[in-house]
Amino acid sequence: MDPRSEVLLRQADLFQGSLLLTGLPADDLMSTLPNARGWSWHAGDFDTLGSRFPERVHFGTEAPTEHFEAAVLFLPKARDLADYLINALASRLAGRELFLVGEKRGGIEAAARQLSPFGRTRKLDSARHCQLWQVTVETPPPAVELDSLAKRFDIEVDGGTLKVVSLPGVFSHGRLDRGSALLLENIDRLPAGHLLDFGCGAGVLGAAVKRRYPETHVTMLDVDAFATASSRLTLAANGLEADVMTGNGIDAAPNDLDVILTNPPFHTGVHTDYAATENLLKKAREHLRKGGELRLVANSFLRYQPIIESHLGPCAIMAEGQGFRIYRAKRA
Incomplete structure (x- = not known):
């Protein structure tokens, strides 16, 4: 217990x-x-x-x-x-x-x-x-609407300015984290079709892809209801449409995906927890079409490459900087 x-x-x-x-x-x-x-x-x-x-x-x-x-x-x-x-x-x-x-x-x-x-x-x-x-509670406070606590900021992406809306508790609340920034610089040549933004947080990656590649079918998935609420607000702020799902990790994701794009979490509460990401790496193959691609950013010290190669296929490092690496692998 x-x-x-x-x-x-x-x-x-x-x-x-x-x-x-x-x-x-x-x-x-x-x-x-x-x-x-x-x-x-x-x-x-x-x-x-x-x-x-x-x-x-x-x-x-x-x-x-x-x-x-x-x-x-x-x-x-x-x-x-x-x-x-x-x-x-x-x-x-x-x-x-x-x-x-x-x-x-x-x-x-x-x-x-x-x-x-x-x-x-x-x-x-x-x-x-x-x-x-x-x-x-002798002096109760007035109730505060959740949306009034959102932090809003803009980032520049291909296609113009992207408005991001972040609610309390969401990863990197109110700012663009370094890992996502590096991944945003490396979303060129993504396969067309159905893309999953896994661990979507405030929806930065999925919204940026939808802005750059309007024909892409984007699904955003996160385990946290505050994150998916943020993603919906981000999409609305930019006039974009995508599917947003709250579910328990990759097992909740659609099948027959063409791309899984992710800056996956590895912390839960005050404890370090790699389980959700390791489960993603082990099961990505089940959710990708043949030839489908996993593109992931992670801290350089995390040894994800051997896990990706053992479950999905050959894995290359696309880019690295500021303590992060971008891994790219395709389902054979």
């Missing part, structure tokens, strides 16, 4: 009523809290929890509309996302309890200070390298 869940269960008597578990891990916690509901924006966690606890887990970027007597926020890594979630919960909890749980190295003590404007905060527990905090 996740250590944060273990800390909650040390105080289980506090959590027996109507409870919203926000950003909860995909573990066994809900089986011990029969009156709790979950709110998730991670498609993989939602699939796991939804199969075990049907009708008890809400998915999306907005809190469920049902009434709840208390809420627990499992602290996310991104500070801006934590700000949004704390507001979304506290604005609904006048006179009721908001709990915050997280790892010490994830910044739980600093995040707990954000609760003080709502009422007197208390640290209830510290164990498993985690802390649990509580506040009775």
Whole structure:
């Protein structure tokens, strides 16, 4: 069980009523809290929890509309996302309890200070390298619309200026990361047809391809609902159309693709996690047509080339710079 869940269960008597578990891990916690509901924006966690606890887990970027007597926020890594979630919960909890749980190295003590404007905060527990905090919301904040927290910036691509819209919690929020910038310089000679922007984030790559190659059928896929919401906003801001999917990794992708273009993630929360990318590399062949191409940017220290070659075929380094490499491989 996740250590944060273990800390909650040390105080289980506090959590027996109507409870919203926000950003909860995909573990066994809900089986011990029969009156709790979950709110998730991670498609993989939602699939796991939804199969075990049907009708008890809400998915999306907005809190469920049902009434709840208390809420627990499992602290996310991104500070801006934590700000949004704390507001979304506290604005609904006048006179009721908001709990915050997280790892010490994830910044739980600093995040707990954000609760003080709502009422007197208390640290209830510290164990498993985690802390649990509580506040009775005496002064609820006004609710803030998610779209109002978006960061907007422009980048120059072939075909003109591309407007990017980034929501809290999305990778490289409010700026173009170096890996994507290098990949954008190397999207020439892409095969025509159906392209997948895997791990689309704010939609920079997929939108840039659609701008440059209007006839390309672009699908954007991400595991995170905030990311796919950002991609839809980016497409709308540029008058572009593409398919946008929220799904659990490459297994959710269409088949018969001509291109998989990706700057894949390798972090989850405060921990390093390569699983989604390694699963992509192992299964890309199943989703590409014969002759279809994988084009990927990654940190130079990540040893992806042997994995690509063992599962897809010969892999070349197209370009490298500023600590990144672009790999290109075709399905034989």
